[in-house]
Amino acid sequence: MLEMVKSHWALLATATLLLFLILIPFDWFLGQYTTLMIFIGISTIVTVGLCLLMGYTGQVSLGQAAFYGLGAYFSAVLSKTYSVDPWLAMLIAAAVTGSFAYVIGFPIFRLRGNYLAMATLGLGLIMWILFRQLSQITGGPDGMAGIPYLSVGGFVFDTSFKRYFLVWFFCLATLFISQNIVRSRSGRALRAIHGSEAAAESIGINATQFKVKIFVLSAVYASLAGSLLAHHLRFVSPQSFDFLASVKFVVMAVIGGLASIWGAIFGAGTTRILSDELLLGFGQWDVVIYGAILVVVMIFMPEGLFVKLKELLDRWRLRYTQRETEP
Amino acid sequence: MSADQFLQYLISGLTMGSIYALVGLGFTIIYAVTRIINFAQGEFVMLGGMLSFTLAVSAGLPLAPAIILSVLIAAAIGAIMYLFAIRPARNASVVSLIIITIGVAIFIRGIAGELWGVDFVRPPYWAGSESIRFFGAYIHPQALWIIGTTLAVTVLLHLFLSYTMVGKALKACAINPRAAGLVGVNAKTMALIAFALAAAIGGIGGVVMAPLTLTSYNVGVMLGLKGFVAASIGGFKSPIAAVVGGITLGIIESLSVGLDWGPFTSAYKDVIALVVLLLILLLWSGRLTEEERAG
Amino acid sequence: MSESILETRGLSKAFGGLVALDKVDLAIEAGKITAIIGPNGAGKTTLFNLIAGVYSVSEGEILFQGMPLKNTPPHKRARLGIVRTFQHVLLFGNMTVLENIMTGQHPRSRYGFLAAALRLPRARHEEETISLNAMKYLNMVGLGTHAEQSAVSLPLGQQKLLSIARALATEPRLILLDEPGAGLNTLEKRELSDLIRRIREMGISVILVEHDMPLVMGLAEWLIVLDSGQKIAEGTAAQVQKDKRVISAYLGEDEE
Numbered sequence: 001m002l003e004m005v006k007s008h009w010a011l012l013a014t015a016t017l018l019l020f021l022i023l024i025p026f027d028w029f030l031g032q033y034t035t036l037m038i039f040i041g042i043s044t045i046v047t048v049g050l051c052l053l054m055g056y057t058g059q060v061s062l063g064q065a066a067f068y069g070l071g072a073y074f075s076a077v078l079s080k081t082y083s084v085d086p087w088l089a090m091l092i093a094a095a096v097t098g099s100f101a102y103v104i105g106f107p108i109f110r111l112r113g114n115y116l117a118m119a120t121l122g123l124g125l126i127m128w129i130l131f132r133q134l135s136q137i138t139g140g141p142d143g144m145a146g147i148p149y150l151s152v153g154g155f156v157f158d159t160s161f162k163r164y165f166l167v168w169f170f171c172l173a174t175l176f177i178s179q180n181i182v183r184s185r186s187g188r189a190l191r192a193i194h195g196s197e198a199a200a201e202s203i204g205i206n207a208t209q210f211k212v213k214i215f216v217l218s219a220v221y222a223s224l225a226g227s228l229l230a231h232h233l234r235f236v237s238p239q240s241f242d243f244l245a246s247v248k249f250v251v252m253a254v255i256g257g258l259a260s261i262w263g264a265i266f267g268a269g270t271t272r273i274l275s276d277e278l279l280l281g282f283g284q285w286d287v288v289i290y291g292a293i294l295v296v297v298m299i300f301m302p303e304g305l306f307v308k309l310k311e312l313l314d315r316w317r318l319r320y321t322q323r324e325t326e327p
Numbered sequence: 328m329s330a331d332q333f334l335q336y337l338i339s340g341l342t343m344g345s346i347y348a349l350v351g352l353g354f355t356i357i358y359a360v361t362r363i364i365n366f367a368q369g370e371f372v373m374l375g376g377m378l379s380f381t382l383a384v385s386a387g388l389p390l391a392p393a394i395i396l397s398v399l400i401a402a403a404i405g406a407i408m409y410l411f412a413i414r415p416a417r418n419a420s421v422v423s424l425i426i427i428t429i430g431v432a433i434f435i436r437g438i439a440g441e442l443w444g445v446d447f448v449r450p451p452y453w454a455g456s457e458s459i460r461f462f463g464a465y466i467h468p469q470a471l472w473i474i475g476t477t478l479a480v481t482v483l484l485h486l487f488l489s490y491t492m493v494g495k496a497l498k499a500c501a502i503n504p505r506a507a508g509l510v511g512v513n514a515k516t517m518a519l520i521a522f523a524l525a526a527a528i529g530g531i532g533g534v535v536m537a538p539l540t541l542t543s544y545n546v547g548v549m550l551g552l553k554g555f556v557a558a559s560i561g562g563f564k565s566p567i568a569a570v571v572g573g574i575t576l577g578i579i580e581s582l583s584v585g586l587d588w589g590p591f592t593s594a595y596k597d598v599i600a601l602v603v604l605l606l607i608l609l610l611w612s613g614r615l616t617e618e619e620r621a622g
Numbered sequence: 623m624s625e626s627i628l629e630t631r632g633l634s635k636a637f638g639g640l641v642a643l644d645k646v647d648l649a650i651e652a653g654k655i656t657a658i659i660g661p662n663g664a665g666k667t668t669l670f671n672l673i674a675g676v677y678s679v680s681e682g683e684i685l686f687q688g689m690p691l692k693n694t695p696p697h698k699r700a701r702l703g704i705v706r707t708f709q710h711v712l713l714f715g716n717m718t719v720l721e722n723i724m725t726g727q728h729p730r731s732r733y734g735f736l737a738a739a740l741r742l743p744r745a746r747h748e749e750e751t752i753s754l755n756a757m758k759y760l761n762m763v764g765l766g767t768h769a770e771q772s773a774v775s776l777p778l779g780q781q782k783l784l785s786i787a788r789a790l791a792t793e794p795r796l797i798l799l800d801e802p803g804a805g806l807n808t809l810e811k812r813e814l815s816d817l818i819r820r821i822r823e824m825g826i827s828v829i830l831v832e833h834d835m836p837l838v839m840g841l842a843e844w845l846i847v848l849d850s851g852q853k854i855a856e857g858t859a860a861q862v863q864k865d866k867r868v869i870s871a872y873l874g875e876d877e878e
Binding site: 054058060062107108110111113114115117118119121122123125126129130133243244247250254283284285286287288290291292293294295298299302 | 364366411412415416419420421422423424425426427429430431432433434435436437438440441548549552555556559595597598601602604605608609
Binding site: 181217259 | 674700705707708713714715716717724726727729731733737738739745748749752788789791792
C-alpha cells in the first residue's frame with residue numbers, strides 16, 4: 001500500500017518537474033532565468049559526480065574544478081585553435097580527463113581522509129596555475145574567447161534558449177545514469193566502501209579499484225560540464241577553476257545531501273541562485289555564507305539539507321496518508 | 328649553479344621553510360590534541376599579516392603593539408573557531424570535519440576579502456631592508472627575523488610543553504586522552520587551548536612573514552597546504568619533526584626551483600613546488616600501516 | 623587422512639622486532655569446525671589476519687586447497703572462497719539488512735558500471751538472482767522479517783548473525799569467524815552454535831577464534847592451541863583439555 005502511494009507520488013513529482021523544466025526558458029514563463037538555469041544544469045553535472053565520490057563512496061575531492069577546467073580548456077583549445085569539430089573536442093576532452101584521473105587515481109587513492117583531501121586540493125591548485133601559466137595555449141589569466149558554438153547538422157546552438165535544452169539533456173542523462181549506478185551492484189560496492197572498507201574488502205570488493213573508477217566517472221562528468229561551459233560562454237578563464245570553484249562544488253553537494261542524486265539539482269540551484277542572483281554585486285559575501293552553510297549543515301545535519309527536508313516531507317506524507325486510510 | 332647561488336637558494340629555502348614550519352606546528356598541535364586536521368590553519372597566517380598591516384599602517388599603532396595585538400586577535404579567532412564550529416560537531420566523521428574546517432577557512436577568507444580588498448599589502452619592515460652580506464650571498468634582515476622567530480617559537484613551545492602545568496596537560500592529552508581525563512585534565516579545555524595556540528603560532532608566522540613576502544586575503548590555502556606537508560613528514564606527532572619538515576621542505580622547494588629546468592623557469596615555480604609536495608605526500612606519508620588496515 | 627582446505631608451513635609474522643607468530647605449521651581439515659584458542663597475546667589474531675590476508679606474511683607460506691596464497695589481498699581471497707567476519711561486526715550502517723547481504727553476493731556477480739548505467743537486461747537478470755540468493759541467506763539466519771530495516775538498528779546478537787549471512791552470501795569454501803560469541807547472551811550463543819553447525823552441513827569449512835571456552839568445546843571438532851606465537855597443542859576438545867602445556871599456558875594467565 002505504502003509502496004504504491006510512494007511510487008504514485010514519485011511519478012507525479014517527476015512529471016511535474018519535467019514539465020516545469022521544459023517550460024522554464026519560454027519568455028511567457030521564466031524566460032529571464034534561462035541563463036541562470038544553464039549554469040545550474042552545468043553545476044549539477046559536476047555536483048552529481050562529487051556526490052557519487054563523497055556521499056556514496058565516502059572519499060573527498062577538494063580539486064574537482066581541475067577536471068572541470070580540463071574539459072573546458074580541451075574543448076576550447078581543440079575547437080578554436082585547431083578547428084576540431086566541437087563534439088569531437090568534447091569527446092577527446094572527456095577521454096583525456098578521464099584517463100588523467102585514472103592515472104593519478106591509483107597513487108592518490110592510496111591516501112585517505114585528510115591526506116586525500118590535501119592531495120586533491122594540491123592537484124586543483126596545480127591545474128589552476130597551469131591554466132594561468134601556459135598562456136601560449138590557454139590565453140593565460142585573461143582567458144580565451146571566440147570558442148565556436150556546438151551544432152548538429154545545420155542547427156547551431158547559438159541562443160540561450162537552444163543551449164538550455166542541450167545542457168539539461170546532458171544534465172538529466174547524467175542524473176539518470178548516476179541513479180542507475182547507485183541502485184546497482186556497483187552502487188552497493190561504493191556504499192560498502194563508505195560503510196567499512198575492511199568489511200568491503202573481506203567480501204570481495206576491490207576498494208581501490210572502485211574508488212578510482214568512481215573518481216574517473218566524476219572527472220568525466222566534470223569534463224563534460226566544462227566543455228558545455230566553454231561552448232555556452234564561448235569564453236574560458238582560469239577564475240572559473242580556482243580553489244574556490246572546487247569548494248563551491250563541495251557546498252553544492254553538501255546542500256544537496258551528499259548521498260542523494262537528485263539533491264544535486266537542489267544544491268547547485270540554491271548555490272547558483274545565491275551567487276548569481278541574490279548576492280550578485282555583493283563582493284565575497286556569498287563565499288562567507290557558503291562557509292557558514294558548510295559548518296552549520298555538517299554540524300546539525302551531516303546527511304545534508306536536501307535529505308533533511310525530504311525526510312520531513314516523507315514524515316508529513318506518511319501521516320497524511322495514514323489519516324486517509326483510517327476508518 | 329654556482330656555490331654563491333646555491334647559498335642564496337639555501338637561505339631563501341631556510342626562510343620560507345621557517346614559515347612552513349610555523350604552519351606545520353599549528354597543524355601538529357591541533358592534531359595531537361584533537362585528531363583533527365584544521366584546513367583553516369593557513370588562514371591564521373593570512374590574518375596575522377593582514378591585521379598587522381591594518382594596525383601598524385592604517386591605524387598607525389607603533390610596530391611592537393601592532394604585532395602583539397595581531398597575534399592575540401588571531402589566537403582569539405582560533406578559540407572562537409573551536410567554540411562555534413568544532414566543539415558542537417561531536418562525533419563528526421573525518422569527512423565532516425574536513426568540510427567544517429574548509430567552511431571556516433572560506434568564511435574567514437571571504438570576510439578578509441571584504442574587509443581588506445584583494446590587493447597585496449606590505450606591513451613595515453621590522454629592521455629596515457638593507458640586505459646583509461653573508462659569504463657570497465645576501466640575507467634580508469626580515470629573513471633573519473623570520474628564522475629567529477621560528478627558532479624562538481620552537482624553543483618556547485618546547486619549554487611550555489615540558490615545564491608548565493598547562494603544557495604538560497596538553498602533552499598528556501596528546502599521548503592518551505582517556506588517561507589524561509582520569510587524572511583530571513579536561514579534554515575540551517585542552518582542545519580550546521590547542522586551537523588558540525595553533526592560531527597564535529600561525530599569526531606569528533603571518534606577522535613576521537608579511538613584510539618580506541607581502542600578503543593578501545588569499546595566501547592561506549597555499550601556506551596551509553605546505554604547512555600540512557611539513558607536519559605530515561613528522562606524522563603530526565612531534566612539533567620538532569614538523570619544524571624540521573618545514574625547513575626541509577622550504578629548502579627542497581627553493582633548490583628545485585633554483586635548478587636549471589630549461590624552459591620551466593620561475594613561472595612554474597609554484598607548480599614545481601606543488602609537485603614536490605604531492606610526491607612527498609604520496610611517497611613519504613599518508614600510507615597506512617598494517618595495524619591500521621586490520622581495523 | 624582427509625583432505626585439508628588450508629595449510630600453513632613455517633608461518634611467521636614479525637612486527638618490527640616483535641615476533642607475533644613463530645613458524646606455525648597447520649593443516650585445517652576440510653568440512654570441519656576448527657577453533658584457534660590460546661591466552662591473550664598468543665598470536666590468534668595475528669594468525670587470523672594472516673589467513674584473511676590483512677597482514678603480509680613475514681616468512682613461510684599459506685596454502686588454500688593446495689594453492690599458495692602468498693600476499694593475495696583480502697578481496698581476491700574472497701573470490702577464491704575465503705571469507706571472514708569481524709569481532710566488531712562492521713556491518714554497512716548506510717544500508718538495509720537485505721542490502722548488506724546483497725553486497726555479499728559481489729564476488730558471485732559480474733555486471734559493471736556500464737550495464738548498470740544503461741539498465742541492460744544482463745543487469746536486471748543478475749539483480750534478480752542476487753536478491754533471491756540474498757533472501758535465502760537472510761532466511762537462513764532467521765532475519766527474514768527484518769529485510770528492510772537499517773542494519774545497525776538490530777540488536778548485537780542479530781547483527782552478528784547478519785554479518786555471518788553477509789559472509790555466506792559470498793559462497794565461500796572456508797569461513798573465518800572472529801570472536802563470534804563475544805557480547806552475546808546464552809540464548810544468542812545457542813542460536814549461533816546452531817547456525818555454525820548448519821554452515822558446516824553446507825560443506826563449508828569453519829575456523830573460529832573464540833574466547834568463550836564452553837562455546838568452543840561444544841562446537842569445535844578440532845582445536846589448535848597457540849601460546850606466545852607458537853602452536854603448543856592440537857586435537858579434539860578432550861585431548862586438548864588434558865594437555866599439560868595447555869593447562870599451564872592458561873593457568874599462567876590472569877582472569878579475563
